[in-house]
Amino acid sequence: MKTFVKGTVITVNDLMQHDYSYVLSEPVGRNFHKAFKPELTPKQLLAMGVFGGKYMTDCRDEFPDSWYKNAKLCHEFHDPNMNYFGINASKPLAYWRKKGWIHPVDPRGWFQWYCRYYLGRRMEEEDTRQIKRWKAMKRHIGQIKKHCVPGDLSCRKKQRQALLHWAYDSRAI
Numbered sequence: 001m002k003t004f005v006k007g008t009v010i011t012v013n014d015l016m017q018h019d020y021s022y023v024l025s026e027p028v029g030r031n032f033h034k035a036f037k038p039e040l041t042p043k044q045l046l047a048m049g050v051f052g053g054k055y056m057t058d059c060r061d062e063f064p065d066s067w068y069k070n071a072k073l074c075h076e077f078h079d080p081n082m083n084y085f086g087i088n089a090s091k092p093l094a095y096w097r098k099k100g101w102i103h104p105v106d107p108r109g110w111f112q113w114y115c116r117y118y119l120g121r122r123m124e125e126e127d128t129r130q131i132k133r134w135k136a137m138k139r140h141i142g143q144i145k146k147h148c149v150p151g152d153l154s155c156r157k158k159q160r161q162a163l164l165h166w167a168y169d170s171r172a173i
Contacts, residue, residue, distance in 0.1 A: 004028050004064060004119055014058045016107045024120035028064075032117075036131045038167035042115045046071035050165050051090055053082030055111060063115060085153070089161035101133070110134070114167060137166045144173050 004010075006027055012020040029041065040048070046056075046067055053074035060068055072082045080088040096102050096109050103126050106113045113130045140159045148155035153171060160170040 002061075002064065006120060008120075010062060010116075010119070010121075012059075012062050014062065016058075020105065022105075022116065022121045025122045026120040028119055030120075033127060033131055036134065038114070038134070039169040040164070040167045042111075042118050043067040043071075045111075045164065045167060046073070048072070048164065049082045049084040050161075051083075051111065052078030052080050052088065054078040055108065056115070063119070067115075083161050084164055085157040085161040087157045087161050089158045089165060103129075111165065134166055137163060137168060141168065141170065141173065144170055148173070 004024060006024055008024045010022055010024065012018075012022075032038075042063070043066060047070040049072040053072050054077060056063070057073050057075045074082050078088075078090070080086065083089070093102075093109070102109055103113070105123070105126070106116065110130060110133060113126065114134075117127060117130070140163050144156050144159055144163075150173065153160065163170045
């Protein structure tokens with residue numbers, strides 16, 4: 001039985017990381033930085049459909065089983081139909097690497113960082129960097145408000161899916 005309490009050491013062995021360990025220094029889903037207020041949990045994001053269902057299909061040992069219970073996943077390939085808005089809003093991992101946005105301990109990028117942060121891992125410098133990136137996504141909310149009728153989820157679907165990837169819920173806009 002997996003436990004996720006403060007002080008637990010998580011060891012990662014998946015397709016992208018081997019023998020990486022981190023300690024949960026905060027309770028699950030608690031004690032976030034005051035500027036970081038994600039609207040959706042990793043479990044909710046996986047159930048709604050993000051990253052074409054391909055993201056983290058080999059990471060079940062690292063995260064709570066409950067996150068995967070209703071997750072929309074596609075082990076074989078990135079399938080945009082698995083996304084909540086049914087559209088591809090992702091750049092390839094190579095693009096993110098080229099931009100220097102991938103931290104070595106989170107080789108899958110922002111969402112992997114968020115999942116680990118949500119679990120309780122803290123890394124002050126990296127947390128600050130990722131929260132800054134998360135905050136920068138708010139510009140897309142302004143675009144949706146400016147160009148879409150409230151509640152029209154078919155308007156700017158790519159931006160809405162991108163916001164979803166970053167734990168923003170545009171359904172109420």
